[in-house]
Amino acid sequence: MKFHASxxxxxxxxxxxISKQVFQLALTLVLLTIIPLCLIRNPHSPLPFPxxxxxxxxxxxxxxxxxxxxxxxxxxxxxxxxxxxxCNLIFDQQNCMKFGxxxxxxxxWRWKPDECELPxxxxxxxxxxxxxKSLAFVGDSVGKNQMQSLVCLLSSVVYPEDVxxxxxxxxxxxxxxxxxxxxxxxxxxxxxLVKTSDADSSGDTFKGILNGLHLDKVDEAWAAEITKFDxxxxxxxxxxxxxxxxxxxxxxxxxxxxxxxxxxDLSVYYGYRKAFRTAFRTLLNLRDYKGVTFLRxxxxxxxxxxxxxxxxxxxxxxxxxxxxxxxxxxxxxxxSTQVEEQRAAAEEGSSRGLQFRLLNTTEAMLLRPDxxxxxxxxxxxxxxxxxxxxxxxxxxxxxxxxxxxLYMLKREGQIAFGRKLQEIG
Numbered sequence: 001m002k003f004h005a006s007x008x009x010x011x012x013x014x015x016x017x018i019s020k021q022v023f024q025l026a027l028t029l030v031l032l033t034i035i036p037l038c039l040i041r042n043p044h045s046p047l048p049f050p051x052x053x054x055x056x057x058x059x060x061x062x063x064x065x066x067x068x069x070x071x072x073x074x075x076x077x078x079x080x081x082x083x084x085x086x087c088n089l090i091f092d093q094q095n096c097m098k099f100g101x102x103x104x105x106x107x108x109w110r111w112k113p114d115e116c117e118l119p120x121x122x123x124x125x126x127x128x129x130x131x132x133k134s135l136a137f138v139g140d141s142v143g144k145n146q147m148q149s150l151v152c153l154l155s156s157v158v159y160p161e162d163v164x165x166x167x168x169x170x171x172x173x174x175x176x177x178x179x180x181x182x183x184x185x186x187x188x189x190x191x192x193l194v195k196t197s198d199a200d201s202s203g204d205t206f207k208g209i210l211n212g213l214h215l216d217k218v219d220e221a222w223a224a225e226i227t228k229f230d231x232x233x234x235x236x237x238x239x240x241x242x243x244x245x246x247x248x249x250x251x252x253x254x255x256x257x258x259x260x261x262x263x264x265d266l267s268v269y270y271g272y273r274k275a276f277r278t279a280f281r282t283l284l285n286l287r288d289y290k291g292v293t294f295l296r297x298x299x300x301x302x303x304x305x306x307x308x309x310x311x312x313x314x315x316x317x318x319x320x321x322x323x324x325x326x327x328x329x330x331x332x333x334x335x336s337t338q339v340e341e342q343r344a345a346a347e348e349g350s351s352r353g354l355q356f357r358l359l360n361t362t363e364a365m366l367l368r369p370d371x372x373x374x375x376x377x378x379x380x381x382x383x384x385x386x387x388x389x390x391x392x393x394x395x396x397x398x399x400x401x402x403x404x405x406l407y408m409l410k411r412e413g414q415i416a417f418g419r420k421l422q423e424i425g
Contacts, residue, residue: 048339069364070363071111075108084394086156093373094377099378111403133183135232136231138279144174149399158180173225196212212244212245232291233296235299254270284348284352294359295338297360298335299392312389325366327366372389
């Protein structure tokens with residue numbers, strides 16, 4: 001049976017344009033109730049910031065209050081979306097099964113939010129959402145780790161073409177193109193986000209210090225490319241724990257763990273905050289940048305039985321429960337620091353029409369000490385006697401990051417649709 005617009009309004013005649021707008025608005029409100037928004041942080045969360053709203057001022061009263069980022073890992077007998085046999089693009093460094101990891105139970109868990117359901121990853125749906133668009137991961141090798149996960153998740157539908165050499169000879173800047181969807185995926189290597197220099201470039205020699213960070217100057221290698229992208233996932237983490245010199249306005253202002261006389265130790269958090277502040281301000285001030293920025297939060301390492309270079313490893317085969325979890329203070333500080341800077345950028349961006357979102361992966365990954373390669377991964381640049389408890393096996397728990405991402409991209413589509421309705425009105 002067909003219904004006409006007038007039949008929904010007591011039989012009164014309504015103009016076709018108004019009826020269409022009202023119907024679209026009603027449809028939008030229905031959609032907003034289908035996908036709950038991450039508004040309220042669950043009281044069980046081990047991390048700070050209980051009231052982070054990842055979508056800023058564009059939230060509505062119709063949205064369910066549910067935090068997809070706070071939950072637990074539950075058994076999932078179906079196992080992973082892909083294997084190292086079905087996805088041939090896994091880097092050896094994360095290809096744990098190829099290099100002999102004996103257990104597979106770590107692949108048979110799913111993230112279950114406390115107050116709602118996180119939909120399974122749908123490769124076709126993802127590709128349709130990003131049709132005609134582009135997405136860049138900016139950061140270090142853990143960012144590339146997520147990109148590799150996404151490529152494998154999409155491989156059930158289509159493999160991309162590696163077009164890196166069409167743009168650059170620098171293999172740290174990877175690009176993939178999905179021809180059928182006109183979708184570009186990129187990884188832009190920048191582990192500190194800001195400009196770096198050799199620590200002894202001034203003529204002084206600082207033993208054991210590899211880098212000087214110019215905390216008020218962005219790394220132009222990624223900043224010069226970023227206006228080309230519709231979505232940007234920015235992250236940084238473990239590299240900041242190295243001994244580093246900090247420069248501002250061209251002057252040495254301090255360091256982290258440099259153990260040098262007459263240089264103020266400003267701590268890792270000082271440099272970490274300033275680096276994110278500079279990165280976000282760069283995005284805010286780029287005239288041609290119109291993309292949506294996602295901060296992917298701090299990814300924890302799980303070294304036990306020693307430090308990373310002193311016999312530390314990660315041999316667990318099951319997730320932590322919440323009762324077992326102990327969160328180190330440095331993780332809380334790293335997480336809090338970057339989230340504070342993201343929040344400030346989101347507030348400023350809202351007045352400029354720029355969106356800054358929070359891809360809050362930290363809590364889920366704190367619970368997964370079993371998800372790292374340990375000794376079951378190979379890298380041409382790695383000492384194989386050292387365990388890798390920083391990166392994540394593929395397939396593995398990192399795949400949930402892209403389940404989160406898909407959820408958020410669907411939400412972005414709803415917000416964009418709502419804006420169009422407002423423009424019509």
